[in-house]
Amino acid sequence: MRIIQALKSIGESGSLVFYQNQKITQLGKSGKINEAIKIFESMTSRNTVTWNSMISAYAKNGRINDARNLFEQMPLRNLVSWNTMISGYLHNDKVHEAAELFERMSRRDLFSWTLMITCYTRNGELEKARILFDQLPDKRSPVCWNAMIAGYAKNGRFEDARRLFDKMPVRNLVSWNSMLAAYIQNEEMGLALDFFDKMSERDVVSWNLVIDGFMQIGDLDSAMQFFQRIPSPNVISWVTMLSGFARYSRIDEARRIFDQMPMRNVVSWNAMISGYVLNYQIDEAIILFEQMTEKNAVSWTTMINGYVRIGKLEKARELLNLMPYKNVAAQTAMISGYIQTMQMEEARQIFDEMDTRDIACWNTMIAGYAQCGRMDEANKLFKQMFRKNIITWNTVIAGYAQGGEMNKALRIFEKMEEKNIVSWNSLISGFTQNGLYMDGLRHFVLMGREGKKPDQSTFASSLSACANLAALQIGKQIHHLVVKIGYVNDLFVGNALITMYAKCGRILSAEQVFNDIDNTDIISWNSLISGYAFNGYGKDAIQLFQEMLTEGLNPDQVTFVGLLSACSHAGLIDEGLKLFKYMTEKYCIEPLAEHYACIVDLLGRAGRLEEAYQLVMEMPIKANAGTWGALLGACRLHKNLKLGKLAAEKLLEFEPYKTSNYVLLSNIHAEAGSWNEVEKVRMLMKEKGVEKQPGSSWIEIKNQVSVFVSDDSVLPRTVEICEMLKALMAQMRNVEYMPELALAYWNLDDLWHCVK
DNA sequence: CTAGGGTTAG
Structure with a gap:
């Protein structure tokens, strides 16, 4: 009908073009980009609006490069063309390119300013956004104010949002909704509800915000109550409810909402599919996917992710091949699937085929190589990367650390301009896991000097370093810090504390930590049992083990390593052998080489060498x-x-x-x-x-661990130290302390040296 | 044809 009407008025100049322009916009908005292209290419006369519409259509469908090409080719650009292009970059997360265009514009209007402010806030660059905002030519228009408020809200700064809201000269409904969103995005439901009650005017967006807020905090009942109060719910109200139920795995209720919806768009279908995917119900998901008449990139990506999730990579790949315009998200999902199954070559193939890549995609690929221990390839990609983010750097550091190449990890770390807590933790745990405890602690201290607060991971690593160095004084200080910063109830930290005190010989403190922590897990019990073992308290280890059983916990392999070594250290031969039997027969735990080592040790201490040898020969x-x-x-x-x-x-x-x-x-x-x-x-x-x-040892003096290496005479105070040693030897002779000379075959002339 | 508030994929 409308085509006929349009053809009828063809005599009036430009009305067909006007109609076709509208059609392009409409098709672009609904994801039917191919039809839009068809119209655009069939047009014999085009005006600037035609070109602008097509640019917008491309940009809305993720084809930002095609959009840019049109922008370059078009015969005559107006202000809207520039704005449309910036908007395209905004919706494709290309802030850098948007900024470039913005700088090049000869004339800017309120659209341009608002677009650019939004670009920066999306990117987290609030200060840049604020500079633009302060330069704003027209302060009375609420649109820019609203954008800035929303920007603060999305970056967790709802107080700044509120300050701006109070200051703005003219408020409209969107301003009120933006402020409401600020509270809700920061999970301030109390403030949000007060604010909601004070609003003189509300629309469906206000209501949707509130139900979304309840969904975020998991209060599905309140969400439902508010949903039922909405005067006229729209698709988004329905989808918010649907995806909320889906997110909390209440899939049947989600489906009921989906079936009841009076109107459905692509997003509704995607939300339902995503619910099934989350719930591992891929069969249900694919049925819906195939029923969809109108699929967008999200539909495809969700489905591909679903197959990756259940390990059906062939199916995922099939879909990716069928997907009309593959986007970064879909391709990255496929890459992670291949990486999870260690198929690096397949992952790389997809990666190489991509025409545009985002940072996350590069990072995924680098992490993949790192997990496979192929750090050379990871590093090659790292060097090739044009723009890196902090995750990129951290991934490479963690990769080198896991591969034991701490020198390289450190070099990358030192090149970083802005480090976050993850960077520090990767480095410190890397040192600790590779036995470089001193370096770990040194960086723990450095981190504090730079004003960074440690978190549970930092504490766990550095406490483990203390445990291995037996650095009690430093360990105690870190314990104080744990209390001060408030990680006493963290399981990882608590368990690390138990081990630290036990390895430092303070078994009473280890016990106290164990008794003080709110929730223990198997690792806490194992840590204390091993602690008893380490300190020779065999009976206490066994007693704790029995307590553990009465608490209803199931011992594991590690528990028995601790128990058996406790027995061997305390000479509890019969108990040890009995426990070994208990472990294999009652708990059906397959003995590890560690368990056999304990038993061999037990028999050996009892002088039953032949039996021990027999066991070694016969062990499975x-x-x-x-x-x-x-x-x-x-x-x-x-x-x-x-x-x-x-x-x-x-x-x-x-x-x-x-x-x-x-x-x-x-x-x-x-x-x-x-x-x-x-x-x-x-x-x-x-x-x-x-x-x-070189033999080495260490001693803790005034909270400083000093490492001594033998046969090293470069550093200062050597003479002093040797004098002191001689004096000590003399004293020892006086009190009849004789070192076991039979063991002293290796250089008695070793010099002990203070390294630090 | 382009900007601000609300939904889905990452």
């Missing part, structure tokens, strides 16, 4: 270095040269480059007085090229 899993090491230790204790030699040789097969093993072997020979053999071991080391690692 392969003995590891720990098992042979336990046997070797027992042999030395009971001076069993024959078995000891055998164990030592086995041990050397596992760890041919570990100096301490050679030391053990040569000590056995030395104790037996076979000096020829001792010499042979020394030759063997030379042959294998084993470097004697």
Whole structure:
């Protein structure tokens, strides 16, 4: 009908063009970009509005490059063309490009200013937005004020929003709604409801904001009550309810809403599909997806994500191939799917095929390589990246840290301009996990100096460093900080504290922490049991274990490692053997090499060397270095040269480059007085090229850990320290303290040195 | 044809 009408009036100049322009806009808005292109290309005469409409249509459908091409090609640009292009960049998250155009404009109107302010606030660049806002030519128009208020709201600054709201000269309904949204986005439901009651005028947006607020805090009942009070709910009211129920996995209620809706748009369908996807009901999701007459990029992305979620990558890929204009989100979803299943080559293929990529996509790819330990490739991408964000940097740091390359991690970290808590935590936990405890603590201190507050992860890592260094004073200080900043009730921190005190020999403090924390988990119990073990309190370990059972907790493999080592350290041989039996028979826990090592140690201490050896030979899993090491230790204790030699040789097969093993072997020979053999071991080391690692120790003085390395005479105060050592040796002789000289085969002339 | 408040994918 309308076409006929339009054709009838074709005589009037430009009315067909006018009609076609409208059609392009309408098609662009409803996602039918192909039809819009068809009309545009068939047009014989076009005016500036035609070009503007087409630019807008492209931009609304994610084809921002096509939009820009048209913008460049068009014969005559007006102010609206520039604004439309900026708006396109705004909706495609390309703030940088938008700003470039804005700068180049010769004339700007209120549209231009508002667009640009919105661009900056979307990007979190509130200060830039505010500078523009303050330069604003027309202060009486509420539109820009509203944009700035919304910008503050979305970035969590509702007080700033409120200040602006109170200051603005003319308010309209949108201003009131923007302020209402500010409260709701910051989960201030009390303030929001007061504000809502004070509003003299409300529209459906105001109501929708409130029901969304209830949904965000999980109060579905209140949301429903308010929803029923809305005078005339629109699609968005319905979708808010639908997606709210879907988000909380109340999928049947969500479906009921979906079926009852008097009107549905693409978003409604997408929300329902997303609900099913979240609930792993992919079959239901695909039925709806196929029924949809009008799919947009979100529909496709949601569905692809759904298949990725349940591991059906072929199905996901099929959909991606069918998708008409693949967007970054869909492609990134596919890439993460491949990465989750370690199919890096497939992931890379998609990545290479993409015509535009966002930072998140690059980051996903880099994280993928990092997870696979392929840091060279990760780093190559990192270097290629044009614009990086803080996540990019943190991903690379964590990648290097996990691969043990702390030098590289540190170098990247030091190049960062703006570090956040995640950057610091990646670095500190990297040091700690790679045994570089001092470096970990040093950076913990540096972080404090830069005024950054530690969080639970920082505390867990640095407490673990203290535990391994037995740095009690520093550990205690960190504990105070934990209390002060308020992480006492964090499980990770609590468990780290237990381990720290236990490893520092303060088992009473460990107990106290254990008793003080509100909620314990299996790791807390295991930590305290291992703590008892470490300090030789075998009976307490067993008693705690029994308490754990009465509490109804199920012990795991780690529990028994702690228990068995507790028994071996305390010489509780029968109890240990009984527990081992209990573990395998009652709890059906497959013993690990660690468990066998404990049992070997137990039998060995009791002098039952043959039995221990028998166990090692018969155990169903392969003995590891720990098992042979336990046997070797027992042999030395009971001076069993024959078995000891055998164990030592086995041990050397596992760890041919570990100096301490050679030391053990040569000590056995030395104790037996076979000096020829001792010499042979020394030759063997030379042959294998084993470097004697400098011995090191550390001492805590006035809250400062000092590391001493042997055979290093460069640093100051060496002479002083040696004098002191000599004096101490003399005193020790006086009180008849004799070090075990049989063990002192290695350089007695070592110098101890203060590194820091 | 372009700007401010509300929904969906990441």
